[in-house]
Amino acid sequence: MxxxxxxxxxxxxxxxxxxxxxxxxxxxxxxxxxxxxxxxxxxxxxxxxxxxxxxxxxxxxxxxxxxxxxxxxxxxxxxxxFIDTHIHASQYPNVGIFEASLGGKEPLADTNGAYEGDRGTETVNHSTSNPLSKADAVYTKVIRRTLSYGTTTASYFATISVPATNLLADLAFKFGQRAYIGRVCMDHPDTCPTYYRDETPDQSLANAIASIEHIQKLDSKGELLAPIVTPRFAPSCQTETLSLLGQLATDRKLRVQTHISENIGELALVKHLFPQYKSYTDVYHQTGLLTSRTILAHGIHLDDRELETIRTQGSKISHCPASNSALGSGFCPVRKLLDNGIDVSLGTDVSGGYSVSILDSVRQACLVSRQLGYVNGGDKKWNIGVTEGLWLATVGGAKCVGMEGRLxxxxxxxxxxxxxxxxxxxxxxxxxxxxxxxxxxxxxxxxxxxxxxxxxxxxxxxxxxxxx
Structure with missing residues (x-):
């Protein structure tokens, strides 16, 4: 062997x-x-x-x-x-049932936030004697499962819990997967439930730093394991928090991951919460989160001015076709992104996506591109073929995680x-x-x-x- x-x-x-x-x-x-x-x-x-x-x-x-x-x-x-540039490790138990189970009142989280639920809509269960037992089970399974599908690198969203996030890092390092681990930052009182948010921007920053330092102790060079600053998405954070995280990423030269323009309702929410900014993209730009080390998941509904800002800043897009189709979010115009000089990769977006397989993301990217061509008058310029899909899943992913030429x-x-x-x-x-x-x-x-x-x-x- x-x-x-x-x-x-x-x-x-x-x-x-x-x-x-x-x-x-x-x-x-x-x-x-x-x-x-x-x-x-x-x-x-x-x-x-x-x-x-x-x-x-x-x-x-x-x-x-x-x-x-x-x-x-x-x-x-x-x-x-394969390189998965957008996956929610804690949502893995909901693979295949999407978000349907998350509207009920069944316990889905332990005291350290092992299960996060979609968009922060879960209840808390304090019954377990080991508060990290669920996190251990879920994170062990998702790492082993992604490896079994050929995913050698994954950019993971964890939860707001520092101990559970640190455990995800411990396990990824133990099993040998190349991983970027992000402790999720959420503190906006209007969009986050009281039991699933940081109390203040300073607390959000302190908790982010705690996980970052734990991860860097495991791998000081960041070769196999590295932290990634992770505001869940703009509506989940106060403006001050976004700015603090942007400064943190700049000062420590860290990667950033978040969501952008996933669906129409989200755009309206961002406009309501951040009226002082020109666009969703501008929120991230003005708070220092839009850098050449930033991965933006989805990017379906970006206008031309936003595309130019993203290109100028060198930020990347993680295309999640299965999730977009499953949730009815829309068609990501991958050809337009590429033609505008923006690097694009593939993500599974578990559990919005139904599978941890990047190979499946390749075929879904091909299929979605054909549907996009159809709604644009049958123009085949939108088509993504098998080879291009595999390129997005490997070379495209390497570009997006800052490993171009190395993976x-x-x-x-x-x-x-x-x-x-x-x-x-x-x-x-x-x-x-x-x-x-x-x-x-x-x-x-x-x-x-x-x-x-x-x-x-x-x-x-x-x-x-x-x-x-």
Whole structure:
């Protein structure tokens, strides 16, 4: 078993497929040498001329007994790990039932906010003897499940609870997922229930800092685990709070994540709560939250002036097609965003989205783009194809989390965050007959594949999931 996380080098041999550009599906046969001498599983060398394992050992100048070795199956390939740029870890129990269960009075949260519910509409249960037991169960499951679907990097919203947020960070670090963890900030008395908000802007800032410092103690370099400043969305925070968080992100050079322009009702609420600002985007801009390290989820209903501001600031958009369709939020104009020079990635938005699978987000992005083309007179310029969808899920994600050039491909110097896909086997939902070209097999994988095709997953060269 190739691990490459114990100081040994590893050779990966077989077929390597990636999407380095929106119209470029790169299919190569050869070998990759991964070095973990620095503890981070970096691609040291590649050779796309090699046809046998023996040739790989010779080309890389290593002895077989001195390295770990892993080879793909005949119908298998290595593919860059998926990057989920918007997921609510604490909402995972509601996957598949969307928000329907959250309007009732059943207990959905523990005393530390392990379950947050959608938009802060949950009741609190004080009965558990261990206030973090639910958080432990939920966060363990969501991390393991996302890894099993090939998600090597995730940008997580947690809850307002510092202990529960810190636990999410502990678990992500333990299981080896590359993760950006955000303690959710909410303190607006008109939009947040009394039991689920910070009392003051200063308290919101102090709690955010507490989680940030815990996360940075776990990984001081921020290579595998890093904090991300997380105002839930503008209506959940007072103006002072947004400004304090913006200053915090600037002073400490931190990533930021939040929501923007998800639905029409939200736009009206922002206009009502922040009449002094020109637009939803302007709220974030004027409070210092709109930076080149900012991920804005959704971005469906942005006007041209907002698009220009986002482009100028270098902020990113996380497109969440399944969630947008499930909640009836609208169609995100991804082509327009890209044409305006804005980086776009994919998010599952669990539990607004019904699945933690970024592969499913790829196909949903393709489908939504066709519906958008239809409502625009059948113009196919809106269409997102399979290759472009995979590019958004890997390279696009890397750009949005500030890891461009380090994730999303198989070039020397890149981190080895990789999933091994196997299209064969009795349990595979993809039927391969043998005469398909490899680009056709990739099409079949995107439209029919799931976690049953994920054989192994590595993050930084460390094997973090094995589907056996």
């Amino acid at each position: 190739a691990a490459a996380d114990d100081g040994r080098k590893a050779i990966f041999f077989g077929r390597f497929i990636s999407a380095p550009g929106p119209e470029s599906l790169l299919i190569r046969q050869g070998a990759v040498l991964v070095s973990s001498s620095n503890g981070h599983g970096v691609i040291e060398k590649t050779d796309w001329t090699l046809t046998t394992p023996a040739a790989a050992f010779e080309a890389f100048g290593v002895e077989e007994q001195d390295v770990d070795f892993h080879q793909t199956m005949n119908n298998g390939f290595f593919f860059p790990g 999303g491909g198989f070039e020397p110097g890149m981190l080895f965050d990789v999933q091994e896909i196997d299209l064969s086997g009795e349990n595979s939902p993809v039927d391969i007959f043998g005469w398909e070209k490899w680009d056709e097999r990739i099409d079949k994988w995107v439209w029919n594949g799931d976690d049953r095709n994920v054989k192994n997953v590595w993050v930084g060269g460390r094997m973090v999931h094995s589907g056996k």
